[in-house]
Amino acid sequence: MSTQLYHHSALFSEQGIRRIGVILVDGYALISLAATVEPLRAANILSKTKLYDFTFITAEGDRAQSSIGIAFDAIEMRSAPVDFDLVFLVAGGNPILYENVELGRYLKRLTRQNVPLGGISGAPAILARYGLMRHRRFTIHWEHFDSLKEMSQDFNLEKSLYVIDRDRYTSAGGTGTLDLLINIISKNHGRVLAQQVSDWFMHTETRLSEAPQKAGLEQKYNIHHPAALAAVELMHNNLADRLTLEEIAGRAHISARQLNRVFVEMLDMSVMEFYRHISLDRAAQLLKQTVLPISEVALATGFSNASHFTRIFQARFATTPKAMRVAARAVAFDKERP
16 A cells, blocks of 8 residues: 655644644554544545645654555654644554554654644553553553553553543544544534534444443343343453352342353353353453563462463463463564564
C-alpha cells in the first residue's frame, strides 16, 4: 500500500488547519489506522475545506508494516517535526512489551511542546509505560486491559470505547476509534459536520465513550440463567482471591447443588471446573503479555504456588508456562523485525 503524504506549513496553521501526526508502530491494525484518519479525510471532503492535514510517521525505519503485512510509506521518526496540533500513536501486537527508546524520546519532545497525544488500540500501553498517562484517565483494547492493570495499580484505566482527558485521547481501537474521531470533529467543527461524517461511513449512531468494548458475559458464554450469569461475573472479579462454591452460590442466591446443575447443563462442566478454566486463560494472557514472574502469575490467578500452577496449566494447554512465554516472545520478535 502506498499513500500520498500530507505535510503542513505555516500557511495551513494561519488558516486554521489542524495538523495531525500519526505514528505507526509495526504490527498496527489497518482498521485502527483507517478509523483514525478516514473520518478526518471525510471532514475535509464534506466541508469542502481542508480542515485537517496529516503527516504519517514510522516508529521504525521508513515504512510501517501492518498486522497483515501491508507496508505503508511514511516519514522516519528521526526527521519528523513536532509542531502538531495532535499526534496519534497507533499500535497493535504486544504493546506492553514493546520497546523503542527513540519513540519514547520523540513522544517526550512532543509533550514538552505541549502537543496533545492520542493512543489507539494497544498504543495507550506504550504511552503509559513512558509515563505520559500520569494523572490521566485512559482506555485500551480489552485484550491488554488486565495485563496493563497488573503492571501498576496507579494506571487510571477505564473499560470504555474511548476516553478524552484534557490533552490525552485514547481509544480501545477498531470502530471505537471512529466514535472518538467523530467526537473530536464535533468539538472542533460542530455536531452537523460530525453527523455528516458519521453518515458517510453508515455509522448512523455514534456510541458514547463509556459503551462496552465487547459482548457481555451472556453473549460470550451463551448463558441466560440469571444466577449463572451472576456466578460467572463473581468468578471473573475474584481470580486472585478464589471464592468457594458455597460463597459463589450464596452471593448468586442459589444453592450450590442447583448452580452446579445449571453449569453442567449449559457449559458441560462444573462451576469450579469453569472457574479453573477462566483462571488459566487469564494466566496464559499474563504470560504472553507481561514480564511478571511465573510465581506472581500463579498468585494473580488464584494458584497457591508455582509448582501446582505449572501442573494444572500443562494439563490444560499441553505446554508449560515457561514454554508458552518463550513461544509468545519468539512470535512477537518475528513480527517486530524489519
